[in-house]
Amino acid sequence: MxxxxxxxxxxxxxxxxxxxxxxxxxxxxxxxxxxxxxxxxxxxxxxxxxxxxxxxxxxxxxxxxxxxxxxxxxxxxxxxxxxxxxxxxxxxxxxxxxxxxxxxxxxxxxxxxxxxxxxxxxxxxxxxxxxxxxxxxxxxxxxxxxxxxxxxxxxxxxxxxxxxxxxxxxxxxxxxxxxxxxxxxxxxxxxxxxxxxxxxxxxxxxxxxxxxxxxxxxxxRRAHIGIAAETVPLPRRIGLATGAGRRAIRISEVVPGGPAAAAGLLAGDLILSLDGIAVEGADDLVRLLNASRIGKETVVSVLRGGVVETRTLIPVERQPRK
Structure with a gap:
């Protein structure tokens, strides 16, 4: 052209x-x-x-x-x-x-x-x-x-x-x-x-x-397990050995009579996963504790004294804020 x-x-x-x-x-x-x-x-x-x-x-x-x-x-x-x-x-x-x-x-x-x-x-x-x-x-x-x-x-x-x-x-x-x-x-x-x-x-x-x-x-509706927790870094060697991520959440308080207390979780435990899903922070835990987990057995993987343990607990419904 x-x-x-x-x-x-x-x-x-x-x-x-x-x-x-x-x-x-x-x-x-x-x-x-x-x-x-x-x-x-x-x-x-x-x-x-x-x-x-x-x-x-x-x-x-x-x-x-x-x-x-x-x-x-x-x-x-x-x-x-x-x-x-x-x-x-x-x-x-x-x-x-x-x-x-x-x-x-x-x-x-x-x-x-x-x-x-x-x-x-x-x-x-x-x-x-x-x-x-x-x-x-x-x-x-x-x-x-x-x-x-x-x-x-x-x-x-x-x-x-x-x-x-x-x-x-x-x-x-x-x-x-x-x-x-x-x-x-x-x-x-x-x-x-x-x-x-x-x-x-x-x-x-x-x-x-x-x-x-x-x-x-x-x-x-949302579930909760009766703890107060904070996000902490996880040493790389522990992450590699356990298959966890770079962070975990450390339990700072266990509510008496709550699901975590009934399962034997203690202040100082590091929560690594819920039902095999890595928990790298408090936001991950909140996201995983949705309505589908209320009343359902949930396996929690924790690190205590350098040893990985698993506990089974039953989340309950979180009460709405008043």
Whole structure:
């Protein structure tokens, strides 16, 4: 082809496709996004505004725990301006998720929770919020990273967090992170303002498990074994000899009458593994002690006096904080 016939590439079709994808997502999911406002209660002032998303036609709304702020009564404002009161069905600071129930205005659609494990880095995502209660605010970006961990306000690590460069506007916490197919793949939870708009969302797969626990039990059940512990480095020779990792957790206190005490664990023991899974820190132990271990025999490998021993204990349900 002669050089004179060379033409600059035409990006209009690309831009149109991108715009169409974002507009399609907003049209589909935007009407399901609500403003969430905490109502004043005895001993608790009003405040705590954010966003949420309707996930079921019977009035279930998913938002952040830090938006709920320990309250029990919320006011929801929908995209067309209608307001409804809602009650808190479940509040879990450990995952920064809360579930509300309300009477939906007629015709309010519900968004679909997708499979966050199907996400890929570089994939288009759209963050939608409803901070003013009259119209959705929209930002778009890509999935920057998957499988991140984020420290919740409770101190526990939230696993499988999605990192995206879709900027979050003020008041958008609790709103959905949506894929180009219109499925909710995360609940926007945090933004690091000084890190050039790095934003995070709790994965939808985490939300599915949490919502199931809320519906079944009114809370997220977790196990505990009745110890206080700290993370300590493990000498390399011991790690190699035992198959453990580079760290372990040292028991600093055993609760009398608890599962660990019943199994004969002692202060000073180093916990190396649970059911053969290496425990390299307190976060690992908390992660492994999920609802599936409540009432189930669990084998604990400990190092005591230079000798590896195994003990069997039965974790019990951790009582929620009051």
């Amino acid at each position: 002669p050089l004179d016939d060379a033409r600059p590439p035409d990006d209009s079709s690309l831009l149109d496709a991108y715009s169409h994808a974002v507009i399609s997502v907003v049209d589909r999911v935007g009407p399901a996004v609500v403003r969430v406002e905490r109502l004043a209660e005895a001993g608790r002032p009003t405040g705590g505004t954010g966003s949420g998303v309707v996930i079921a036609g019977d009035g279930l709304v998913l938002t952040n725990s830090h938006v709920v702020g320990g309250g029990t009564r919320m006011r929801l404002t929908f995209a067309e301006g209608t307001s409804r009161e809602a009650r808190v069905m479940g509040d879990d600071p450990d995952t920064d998720l809360a579930l509300l129930r309300t009477d939906l205005p007629a015709g309010t659609p519900a968004a679909v929770l997708g499979d966050s494990k199907a996400l890929r880095r570089g994939q288009l995502v759209v963050a939608i919020g409803n901070p003013l209660g009259f119209e959705s605010t929209v930002t778009a970006g890509v999935v920057s990273a998957l499988g991140r961990s984020l420290r919740a306000t409770s101190g526990r690590l939230i696993d499988d967090v999605i990192q995206t460069d879709a900027a979050l506007n003020p008041g958008n916490s609790g709103g959905p992170l949506v894929s180009s197919t219109g499925e909710v793949v995360g609940i926007n939870t945090a933004m690091i303002a000084r890190a050039q708009g790095i934003c995070f969302a709790v994965a939808s797969n985490t939300a599915v498990v949490t919502v199931s626990e809320f519906i079944a039990h009114g809370r997220v």
